[in-house]
Amino acid sequence: MPVHLFRMGLGPLFRGRLLLLVHTGRHTGEPRRTALEVVETGWVEGRRTWTLASGSGCRADWYRDLRESPQAVVQVGRGYHAVSAHFLRPEEGGELMAGYALRHPRAARQLCAYMGFGVDGDPVDHRRAGAAISFVVLVESAP
Incomplete structure (x- = not known):
C-alpha cells in the first residue's frame, strides 16, 4: 500500500x-x-543519508538487489535523490543500535522485538542485536 501512496504523490504523509x-x-x-x-x-560530508534495517536480514530481495547494484533512487516526501548503498559491518550496526536506543528507547525495543531480539534496556543487548541486524546506509550521490 505505501508504494501506491508514493506513486500518487502522497509521500509527504509519511x-x-x-x-x-x-x-x-x-x-x-x-x-x-x-x-x-x-x-x-x-x-x-554535506550529503544526506538514510539508514535502513532489513527486517529479513540479508535475505530480503531489496537488500540482495542493492548488494548486486548499489546505485539507486529514493523518494522521500515529494523529493527524489540518487543514492549509493553502503552496508554496515556488524560492529558498526551494534554501535548504531546502541546510540539509537539511547535516543529512542521505545522504538529500539520495538525494532529489536520485531526482529526477534529480546532486550531489556542494557546497552550490551542493543549492541548484540544491532550486530545481528543487516543495516544499509543510503548516501546521496554528489551533484
Whole structure:
C-alpha cells in the first residue's frame, strides 16, 4: 500500500519515516520499488543519508538487489535523490543500535522485538542485536 501512496504523490504523509527505494532487480535488471522504514537520517560530508534495517536480514530481495547494484533512487516526501548503498559491518550496526536506543528507547525495543531480539534496556543487548541486524546506509550521490 505505501508504494501506491508514493506513486500518487502522497509521500509527504509519511513525514520522512518511510521512503520509496527504486532499485535494480538482480535477476531481471528491471526497476523495483520497495517502501521501507527509515531508522535514522543524517548528513555525511554535506550529503544526506538514510539508514535502513532489513527486517529479513540479508535475505530480503531489496537488500540482495542493492548488494548486486548499489546505485539507486529514493523518494522521500515529494523529493527524489540518487543514492549509493553502503552496508554496515556488524560492529558498526551494534554501535548504531546502541546510540539509537539511547535516543529512542521505545522504538529500539520495538525494532529489536520485531526482529526477534529480546532486550531489556542494557546497552550490551542493543549492541548484540544491532550486530545481528543487516543495516544499509543510503548516501546521496554528489551533484
